[in-house]
Each structure stands twice: as C-alpha cells, then as structure tokens.
Amino acid sequence: MFTPHSLAVALLMMITSAICWGSWANTYKGVKNYRFELFYWDYAAGIFLISVVLALTMGSTGKDGSSFLNNVHASDRGNILFVIVGGAIFNLANLLLVAAIAMAGLAIAFPVSIGIALVVGVVLSFALQPKGNAGLLAAGVACALIAVVLDGKAYGSLSSATRSVSRKSLSVCIVSGILMGLWAPFVARAMTHGNPLGPYSVAVFLTLGALLSCWIWNLYLMKRPLTGQPVGFSGFFHGPISGHALGVLGGVIWGIGMVFNLVAANFTGVAISYAIGQSAPMVAALWGVFAWREFAGAGTRAKIFLVSMFVFYGLAILLVALAHG
DSSP states (O other), X not given: OOOOOSHHHHHHHHHHHHHHXXXXXXXXXXXXXXXXXXXXXXXXXXXXXXXXXXXXXXXXXXXXXXXXXXXHHHSOHHHHHHHHHHHHHHHHHHXXXXXXXXXXXXXXXXXXXXXXXXXXXXHHHHHHSXXXXXXXXXXXXXXXXXXXXXXXXXXXXXXXXXXXXXXXXXXXXXXXXXXXXXXXXXHHHHTTSSSOOOHHHHHHHHHHHHHHHXXXXXXXXXXXXXXXXXXXXXXXXXSOHHHHHHHHHHHHHHHHHHHHHHHHHHHHOHHHHHHHHTTHHHHHHHIIIIISOTTTTOOHHHHHHHHHHHHHHHHHHHXXXXXXX
C-alpha cells in the first residue's frame, strides 16, 4: 500500500485533508431548496464509495501483508468493530454539523464544531497513542480553543448587527463538536492494538459504519428535524439531479480527505494528523466569508475577531506540525 516516507509528503497529505474537509460543505451550500436530511443519503454513499475505490487502488499496491485485503483478513475483528462504532459516532456528529451549517452558516458552524472536535480528539488520541511532543501539541490545542472562542465572539458581534442570535444553532455546533472528537480515539485504538487495521481498512470500515448508521440517525432527524417540518423518504426520489450529484461529490471530497489523513497518520501518529486535518475550519470560514458572503455588512469588531481566529488557527497548525519533531 502507498504510505508517505517523509514528513514533507505526510504534511502535504494532511494539508490536503484539511482542504477537503473544509470544502465539502460547499456542495450542500450549492443545493437550493433541498433538505439536508435528504442530501445526506447521497453524501454518506459518496464517502463509502471513494474509500473503497482508494483502498482497492492506493491501498492495494504490492502483495505484502499491509495491502488492503490482506490487512482486513489478518486484523482483529474487535478492531473492525471499534472502527464501525467510530463511524456511527462520526456520522451523528456530521449530521448535526450539516444541520448547524443550515442554521448558522458555514463561517460559524465549522470553526465552533470542528474546533471543539480538535481539542477532544487530539487529547483522547494522544492518550491512546502518545506520539509527538506533548507540550507543543498541548500549545497547539490551546491555540485552537482560543480560535473557537474568537469565532464565537465574531458570531456575537455579527448577530447583533445582521441576524438574531440562535442559541439552538450554537448548541448544535457544540454537541456536534464533542461527538466529532470522539471517533478519532476509536481509530487510534484500532490502528495500535493487537493485529491493527491499516489506514485504508480503517477508512472503509469507518465510512461503512457511517453509511449503516444513517438508517438510525438520519431517519430519526427526518421524522424529528431540528429545523423545518418532517420530511418523508419519497422526497429523496423526487429530489433534483443536481442535489444527488452534489451530495455524492461532497462525500467524495470528504472521503479523499479522510483517506489522506489516515495514511499520513501512519507516519505521524493519529493525534498529529487529526489535529492538522481539523484545521479545516480555516478553509470553511474562508469559503463562508469570500464565496458565500456570510459576513457581508459585519462591523469592524466582528472582522477583528474573525482575523484573530485565523491567526490562532494558523498558530495551532504550526505548533502541531512542530510537535512531530
């Protein structure tokens, strides 16, 4: 299987994962008059399909025991179960994130949710796989946490000027972030205990867990939506072709980021790879500010907080990268 053999290649893959993770939500923003609960079925199919494709290509180079199919046969079944459960947790977190995007906007939902996820995921992953400089990693996480607070301040300044404050949307962001940080430790455990799973195997079973859990989480949200009226499954079959295509495309973009992040983690450790990948809020906030004009009309105070958020996220990435030594 393909794995990076230098920090430069691993860092490039982690930055690519951050770009993918911060960009996929544009596909949902580009859908008009199509409920996110219906969009999400295509998205979940997309992340699973691209994970399988990459596992059978990049993950199957060579004939040694590390190739995808050989690794699946040799790994502990308990590790597979751990990853599937992690995928189900991720899926609930991601569903709530998409709901938060619909409620609060891309520039707000991503930094708050993923910033919290970064703190939770890095701390728990490092506890399971203590790889890297703990001090620098802690400083990076602290900077990310400050960035989350600054983004909340920017949101508060914006909402007082241009839109009503929605505590519900911020609560959804926070719950999403906590859950989003909980799937990484399941992956770290599966990649380090017993006969471990390789990165491509983890990607396939993680996205399989996400896809299967849609029949629990997504069906529930269709019946009891966070916003709007309940939606029936018939709406999926009557949805626009563009909505289905953008859903699958969003899943493919996110899935590429996931595989690249896991492959890089083989070199740097899960905590470091996860932390850099979770700098995606910077990318998402840039999309929200410049492409979707979510801060149009914002005052100077909101803009200062927003710029400060970018600075602290940048520091977080730098410190986490240096933590690898």
